[in-house]
Amino acid sequence: MTKATAKEIEYHNLILAEDDLALAKLFDFYGEKITASLKSWYSKYARQDEVLILEAVNEAFWGYYKNPHTFNPEHSTLKRFLEIAAERDLKNILEREKKYFKKQNLPEDVELEEKYWNSIKKDETLSDSQLIFEESLKLINNELAIYFDNETDICLAKLILTGERETETFSNLLGLEKLTIEEQRAEVKKHKDRIKKVLERNQVELKLKRLIK
């Protein structure tokens, strides 16, 4: 279980203390990072309508700002907490959109694209296919949690499995933005190699394929 960093605790305390600059600092420091994470996980959707991604990030930030006690620095990093909140809010927004337009088989359905994520087939005849999709994601997360002991590594593994190739996406996830491009590439490669080794050694791809069939 990864705990919040000292810097994250500092931001959290500012919000708890209702500091004048707290919200501005939260958006300034995490805005781009969380948006990048969401865009990489929902790249297909981000290409179609990025406004909803931004709306989800916004809702997540405001939600946390208004109820900071929902975050426990002992249980996760603030970044991961905000990512989860933004992802949840995106799903809610998509659900609201779906209801609003009353369409069937919406292209906006929450689906991570490429490779294995695309093989998650949603059964539209069921009353709530979203539940099945989320259940599949939960299974995947649980399976990855067997091999990786922190949320960042799990996210890295997901990016690798989805075929993500952009260094920037990995850099954002790893918080390497301040390094030079060359340093970022080297650092990202190191992390990717480490994750790939674990994935290959344990045949994780194969196991996930079986899981989501």
Next chain:
Amino acid sequence: MNDKLKLLEQAVRKAENDSSFIAYFINKYNTFEKTTEQEIISNLNCSLEDYYKLNLCRVPDADANDFIERLNKISQYTNTSMLELNKIIKRVSSILKFAEPADYGNHSAFLMAARDKQKNKELDDK
């Protein structure tokens, strides 16, 4: 406009409805004084990003003892003109004081404040 600016802009639109944020005050100021966002940015002498960050700061109470100290901290963080920010907050605070708490948009209050402004101007001219 990059993602960060777009996100900040969206957050500011939300903060404009919350009277505890500077965004609310700037929005009111623009309405009262018929100024535009561009003019405010120019008067504050800051970048668009700093302007958005300024909007997301909590507004210090103009009557509080630590008002200047907090104002200074905000203007330093957002690289904005403290004098201009002081003017905006004081102006809107004085207008809002005339309004009922539940009715900040009260028209008569605005007129009272406007009359006060005119009186002050006349005194200055004498």
